[in-house]
Amino acid sequence: MEDGEPKRTRRDATTRARRALLIETAIACFVEQGIARTGMRDIAKKAGVSVGNLYNHFPGRDDLIAEIARIETADLADVVTQVARCADAHDAIDSFVESYFLYCADPISAVLTVEITSEALRNPAIDALFSGSRALLVDTLATLITGCGWRETQAPAQAALILDTIEGSALRVGLTGEKPGKRDTKALISFVRRALALEGN
Amino acid sequence: MEDGEPKRTRRDATTRARRALLIETAIACFVEQGIARTGMRDIAKKAGVSVGNLYNHFPGRDDLIAEIARIETADLADVVTQVARCADAHDAIDSFVESYFLYCADPISAVLTVEITSEALRNPAIDALFSGSRALLVDTLATLITGCGWRETQAPAQAALILDTIEGSALRVGLTGEKPGKRDTKALISFVRRALALEGN
DNA sequence: CGCCGGTGAACGTTCGTTCGTTCATTTAAA
DNA sequence: TTTAAATGAACGAACGAACGTTCACCGGCG
Structure with a gap:
């Protein structure tokens, strides 16, 4: 480039x-x-x-911040695309939830997310980066959900709610400064499964 | 006082x-x-x-910020306690989800939440306020969940996940600056119902 | 009168940024 | 290969603006 x-x-x-x-x-x-x-x-x-x-x-302070935001979103895109290829749709969703949760719940990521979100509120360039990331996440997860029997018209909304759950949960865990435990991850996956009515596996 | x-x-x-x-x-x-x-x-x-x-x-800038944080958490406590009294447990949960969502999704609340959260990361007094609010929310919701047949040992964890979903969703909606629509609220309530396996109402 | 809400200039500090300068490395001419 | 010119990384003092805060001073209620 x-x-x-x-x-x-x-x-x-x-x-x-x-x-x-x-x-x-x-x-x-x-x-x-x-x-x-x-x-x-x-x-x-x-x-x-x-x-x-x-x-x-x-060039300046804002450029340095924007560069960091760019790196963070690039890292996230890597995580997402690596998870995308998975045989069974149910397993893929579990894998997606776990990967994205562990990524967001990392204390450094969690704190940076809050800080940069605050920055994004008044910086259109950073806001655009975040919107792009979000769209990628919704698309990826919605595709997986569709593969589990959900109608294409409803999948994006469900994907958005699942992402909300993952992000909210990850922030809560990550902002305490502790590494996320396996118990957190398992409870989250079960929660999402039930919300998608996939509990029968 | x-x-x-x-x-x-x-x-x-x-x-x-x-x-x-x-x-x-x-x-x-x-x-x-x-x-x-x-x-x-x-x-x-x-x-x-x-x-x-x-x-x-x-007295100073930090005191002004702390005062605002105090007011915000007091407002939240009002919302929570007003919802607590509701006849049917299922209805109470729906009501809780809706009320808390609408409160958090208000653009002013949403932006303030992000800003003050960022502040709380380095201000123990504000952090304590937030922890107290969170505990109240978890307790209230966990009680409602227990009333729906969930075991007392699991209710708090489920309550925490539901709160994560509400807060994450509210932030997403509220940070765009738009008022939350009825569609958002309904989808959220259905999502939570399924996650709690209450869909049969 | 005494009290106190109200004023805005002023204080010392810190901010993001710029500047002139030095000097090792790279490139090109001899 | 030797040497001179060009490059740009690195420096830290200095700039003007903005910051949080203080202060001496008004002026109208109680």
Whole structure:
């Protein structure tokens, strides 16, 4: 999408590494202090870099935030597409629920979700990213639901409600800072099965 | 909890009114711009009041935010306790789901929820308020569920999942800025009924 | 008069961002 | 191969604006 010439010089390699370090450090700061309470100096200091250099790698603060949002949604898309291919429709739904739940319930993801959602309310670019992710999730899950006998006209609405359950549950678990337990996951899967009237497996 | 003597003077009445205006204005600012992007000057200017006067009514910015969080949780407690008294257990659950959903899906509530949740991550006082609210919700709903034949040991977990569904769904609807439609409410109630295996009514 | 709600300038701090500069690496000419 | 020019990563002081908060000072009720 960007370089026509990858430029395999040593300089370019260290630059990429530095940029990755800065993003990772920014995420750590955002999770620890919150986006609003994190300044450019905080990120630079934690990364062991000057403020000026930080601006050599990112045009501005908002661009840095947007980049992180972009990475997060890309990670999510990976999780979704990997789950999509599964033989039995029932198993596929279970797998989807579990994967998406575990992804969202990760404390880092959970905190970032809240922080970035707050950001998305006033940033159209980030909001668009989230809408795209949501649409992908609904489509994927709705297809699986349709494969279980639900009518195509109702599947998207049911998929949306299931996603609401997963996300709400994941936030509740993830924001406590603890890793999600197997008990949480099992209860969630059973709950969704019943809601879809699939309990007979 | 505070005054032993209500002080019914005219002066005191205007002071209370002014304080209420300031809180209302602060909420409006927080919803429009976000808590992080709202300064004390913004609130004062919008309320047609000086910054100094704002500090006559509230010790500081954090106290103002905490006060709003306190009001929000008190409103929620009202909604919950009013629903608690209902003859039939099945009807009571439907009523609970509908009431809590409509409350959370209100755009102002939805935005405030996200904003204050972000705040609660680093503010123990606000976090405690939220935990208390959550406990009340789980207890209330779990009691209703128990009345429908669920075992007491499993009811709280099911209640938690239902609350997750309601809150997740409400956020999704409320953050778009639109009022929740009857279709949303009905689909949600059906979803919960199936998840509780009460579909036969 | 005394009290207190109300004012807005001013304080010190921190914010995002810019700037001139240094210097190692890369590229191209000799 | 040696050398000179070009590049851009890295720096940290400095900028103006905005932040939360304070303060000395009014002016109208009680």
